[in-house]
Amino acid sequence: MKTKLNEIAVILICGIFIIKEVLTKDLSEEERALRAAFVQKLLNKQKYLEGKIRLVGGSNDFEGNVYIYHAGRWGAVCDDSWDNAAAQVVCKAFNKTGVATHGGKYGKTTRKFWMDDVVCQGDEKSLSHCVFTGWGFSDCEPSEVAGAICSDSNNEKLDVLSNLEKKKRIHEVLDVKSVSLRLEGSKTPNEGRVEIYHNGTWGSICADGWTLYEASVICRHLALGFAQQALQTDYFGTSKVVMSGVECSANESNLFLCAHEDFGDVTCPGEKGRVAAVVCTRRLADxxxxxxxxxxxxxxxxxxxxxxxxxxxxxxxxxxxxxxxxxxxxxxxxxxxxxxxxxxxxxxxxxxxxxxxxxxxxxxxxxxxxxxxxxxxxxxxxxxxxxxxxxxxxxxxxxxxxxxxxxxxxxxxxxxxxxxxxxxxxxxxxxxxxxxxxxxxxxxxxxxxxxxxxxxxxxxxxxxxxxxxxxxxxxxxxxxxxxxxxxxxxxxx
Structure with a gap:
C-alpha cells in the first residue's frame, strides 16, 4: 500500500511540473491574443449577465421563483417584504406586468440567497436598484423563495390576482360539525404534525406557505396556548396531504375560519413528505x-x-x-x-x-x-x-x-x-x-x-x-x- 502511494505521489509531482512547463512556456503573439480574447469574452459575458433575472420552476418562462445573477453566479431572492411592486420590476424585464408569489411556490431553492428584504417602488429599472439588505446577507430557509407571475396586460394581471384571491373559508366547504383537528407524531401533546379529520379519514396539511400566523390559530383552536414554531417538516411523520393553501390572519378563534385553496386530492409543491407542523407553548413575548x-x-x-x-x-x-x-x-x-x-x-x-x-x-x-x-x-x-x-x-x-x-x-x-x-x-x-x-x-x-x-x-x-x-x-x-x-x-x- 505504501509503495502504491509513493507511485501516486511521483505521478502527481510529474503532473505539476508538466502543467508548470505548459503555463510558463513562451507564447507567440497570436496565442497571447487568443487567450486575451477568451478572457475578455468571459468578462463581457459576466458583465452582461450582472443583475439579469430569470424565473425558474413555472409552467413557462414567465412565471416561477426569481433568480438574479451577481458576482458570476445565479442566486435566489428571499420573500421577506416581497410584494407586487417588486414582482412588477421583475416582469418589466420581459415587457410584462406581474404579481408576487411567496413561500417557494415553485419549489425550494438549492442556491444561495443573493437578496433579502427587497423593497421596490415599482418603477426601478432593475431589481438590483431596489432597496435590500445587501448582496448575500440573508437568514432565509430554502422554502422562503420569492416568485413572480408575469402576464401580457393589466387585464391578465387582474385575472391572475383574482385567481390567487379565490380562496374560500374552510367552514364554507366542509361541515365543521364532522371535522376534527389534532397534533400527531409526538410524545408530547403540545407539538406535532397538524392533521384534519373528515369523512372518516385523518390527513395532513400542505406546508407550502405555512407560517406562525397559521400555527398560532392551530394552537388557539386546540387550547394549547401560543405558537412557538411553525414547521415544514417530516420530523413528526407523514400522512396523506388533504388540504392546501391554508391562510390565516392570525386572530381567528379556530382553523375553520381560515382560508384555503383545495381539499381532498391536492397538489402540494415543495419537498415530498414535508407537512405542516407546530410547537405550542404557554409562555411567549408579546x-x-x-x-x-x-x-x-x-x-x-x-x-x-x-x-x-x-x-x-x-x-x-x-x-x-x-x-x-x-x-x-x-x-x-x-x-x-x-x-x-x-x-x-x-x-x-x-x-x-x-x-x-x-x-x-x-x-x-x-x-x-x-x-x-x-x-x-x-x-x-x-x-x-x-x-x-x-x-x-x-x-x-x-x-x-x-x-x-x-x-x-x-x-x-x-x-x-x-x-x-x-x-x-x-x-x-x-x-x-x-x-x-x-x-x-x-x-x-x-x-x-x-x-x-x-x-x-x-x-x-x-x-x-x-x-x-x-x-x-x-x-x-x-x-x-x-x-x-x-x-x-x-x-x-
Missing amino acids: LLLDSTVIERTSHLQDVPMFQLQCAMEENCLSKTAYEIKEKNPDWQYETRRLLRFTASSLNVGNDEFRPYLPKHLWQWHLCHMHYHSMEVFATFDILNMAGQRVAEGHKASFCLEDNTCLPGVERKYSCKNYGDQGVSVNCSDVYQYNIDCQWVDVTDVEPGDYTFKVAVNPHARVAEQQFHNNAATCQLRLTDTYATVYGCVLGRP
Whole structure:
C-alpha cells in the first residue's frame, strides 16, 4: 500500500511540473491574443449577465421563483417584504406586468440567497436598484423563495390576482360539525404534525406557505396556548396531504375560519413528505406598539447628506439620494427631508422577546460600532390613496434592549460591551426620533394626505402571543413645512 502511494505521489509531482512547463512556456503573439480574447469574452459575458433575472420552476418562462445573477453566479431572492411592486420590476424585464408569489411556490431553492428584504417602488429599472439588505446577507430557509407571475396586460394581471384571491373559508366547504383537528407524531401533546379529520379519514396539511400566523390559530383552536414554531417538516411523520393553501390572519378563534385553496386530492409543491407542523407553548413575548408616541413625536427635519453617511450604508434613504451621490461630486451638501418619530414597543407577554439569531451570528457594524441582532426589526411605509407605497424605511435591530421598564421591574438587557439583546416582560424597547434610520425619507413625496404604517417584528420572525398589536396604521398629512400623524389604529403588519 505504501509503495502504491509513493507511485501516486511521483505521478502527481510529474503532473505539476508538466502543467508548470505548459503555463510558463513562451507564447507567440497570436496565442497571447487568443487567450486575451477568451478572457475578455468571459468578462463581457459576466458583465452582461450582472443583475439579469430569470424565473425558474413555472409552467413557462414567465412565471416561477426569481433568480438574479451577481458576482458570476445565479442566486435566489428571499420573500421577506416581497410584494407586487417588486414582482412588477421583475416582469418589466420581459415587457410584462406581474404579481408576487411567496413561500417557494415553485419549489425550494438549492442556491444561495443573493437578496433579502427587497423593497421596490415599482418603477426601478432593475431589481438590483431596489432597496435590500445587501448582496448575500440573508437568514432565509430554502422554502422562503420569492416568485413572480408575469402576464401580457393589466387585464391578465387582474385575472391572475383574482385567481390567487379565490380562496374560500374552510367552514364554507366542509361541515365543521364532522371535522376534527389534532397534533400527531409526538410524545408530547403540545407539538406535532397538524392533521384534519373528515369523512372518516385523518390527513395532513400542505406546508407550502405555512407560517406562525397559521400555527398560532392551530394552537388557539386546540387550547394549547401560543405558537412557538411553525414547521415544514417530516420530523413528526407523514400522512396523506388533504388540504392546501391554508391562510390565516392570525386572530381567528379556530382553523375553520381560515382560508384555503383545495381539499381532498391536492397538489402540494415543495419537498415530498414535508407537512405542516407546530410547537405550542404557554409562555411567549408579546410586543405592543405605542401608537400615541408615534403621533406625538412625528415631525419633519431637513438634514445635509454628510450627516447621513452611516445611515446610507443601511439603505435608510430613498433611491434618489444614492443617485445624487453617484452623479454629484458635492453630494455631501445636498439635503434630505426626513419624517422622524419615536417608536416604543412594550413587552406585555409572559416571556422575554429575544432575537431569533444566536449571538455568534450577529453582524458587527463598524460605522455604528455595535452588533445587529436582527436584519429588520421595524418597517415604515407611506402609502398613497391607492394603497401604493411612495416611500419606505426600515430599522435594523441596532440595539434591542430594555430602555424603560414599569415600576418594580429591573432592566436586564443592554447592548453595551457586546451584551445580550432582548426585551424583558413589562419593559419597552424605545427608538428615539434622533437615532439613525428612525425616519422615512420623504424628500420626493409630494404634499398631500397619505397612510403611514409602522410595524415591529414585521415578518413574524420572532414568535409572539399575537401579532395584531405589532403595527400602527395612521393618517399622515404632509405639507411643505410640517407633517402631522394622527388617527393611528393597531393591527397586524
